[in-house]
Amino acid sequence: xxxxxxxxxxxxxxxxxxxxxxxxxxxxxxxxxxxxxxxxxxxxxxxxxxxxxxxxxxxxxxxxxxxxxxxxxx
Numbered sequence: 001x002x003x004x005x006x007x008x009x010x011x012x013x014x015x016x017x018x019x020x021x022x023x024x025x026x027x028x029x030x031x032x033x034x035x036x037x038x039x040x041x042x043x044x045x046x047x048x049x050x051x052x053x054x055x056x057x058x059x060x061x062x063x064x065x066x067x068x069x070x071x072x073x074x
Contacts, residue, residue: 020044025053027071031062039071049073 023046025039039056041049056071 023049023053024074025049025056025071026074027056027069030068030070031065037069037071046073 020043022043023041025041027037027039029036037056039053041052044052050073053071053073057069059066059068061067
């Protein structure tokens with residue numbers, strides 16, 4: 001009986017962990033300027049959402065300042 005309950009619990013965990021849903025990716029810069037971008041990622045699992053979010057990381061020059069924009073899944 002315990003094995004059946006454990007098996008059901010593991011199955012439910014896998015189903016919920018791989019479900020597709022909407023995610024929010026927030027990007028912020030290393031400068032003191034509050035210039036955060038929000039990207040909405042729809043109907044994917046968490047791993048795919050993280051990968052898509054990281055694609056928005058970038059580094060660029062703004063005058064003499066190097067701006068690093070990093071994005072994280074919320």
